[in-house]
Amino acid sequence: MLRNLVGRVFCQARPLLNGISLQQPILTSKFQHGAVQKVSSSLMSTSLCSSLQHFSPQPVNILSRICKPVVAEQKRTYFLNKFNLRTGRRKTNYDVIDRFYRLHWGMWIRVKAGRAKKLWRKSGKNKKRLRYHVMCNATQCTLLDKMVTGFWRRERFLVNDPYAPYHKRENFYQTRRKPMELPPLPQKN
Secondary structure: OHHHHHHHHHHHHOOOOOOOOOOOOOOOOOOOHHHHHHHHHHHHOOHHHHHHOOOOOOOOOHHHHHOOOOOOOOOOOOOOOOOOOOOOOOOOOHHHHHHEEEOOOOOEEEEOOOOOOOOOOOOHHHHHHHOOEEEOOHHHHHHHHHHOOHHHHOOOOOOOOOOHHHOOOOOOOOOOOOOOOOOOOOOOO
16 A cells, blocks of 8 residues: 555656655654655655755655545536636637527527437437437526627527527517417407
8 A cells, every 4th residue: 555655646746846855754744653764765765766866955745735635526517717818708618509509589409418329229219309409497598698608699590590490489478579469359240
């Protein structure tokens, strides 16, 4: 276990070891004295120490900077630039543009996940179901609107747009463009 620790220390310490002499003890009193002697003697016996001996000595606690738990974290959040350094304005996140599509009435749609993977394994009904698009909910639509600039929120009229029938949403009060047609009044005879 100690050998793995020393190997990991040197793998991660190479960028940090500039200007540090390993002749001095580099470990703090957080560790037991026996472990300090073993680690420092194994550090001194490596060939890396002989190449780093000509640097000026600086007292630095290397293990506190190096021996941090190595955890591979996945980030599934979108990155949003709130301010551009040059113009000071917000920038568009182009991952949103690549993965989602905004309809004229404000709804964002996306394709289903895994629609092109392992199609040989999927049944015909499943493949047909995967060809459909999915609407994002209101919270997601608000978030996606914040992540793009006004250019992408504007209506764009494209030639032969396959989404043309879906850009209008006349059957709801909030998304209606034309005034609602009133039913004809009954005629009195």
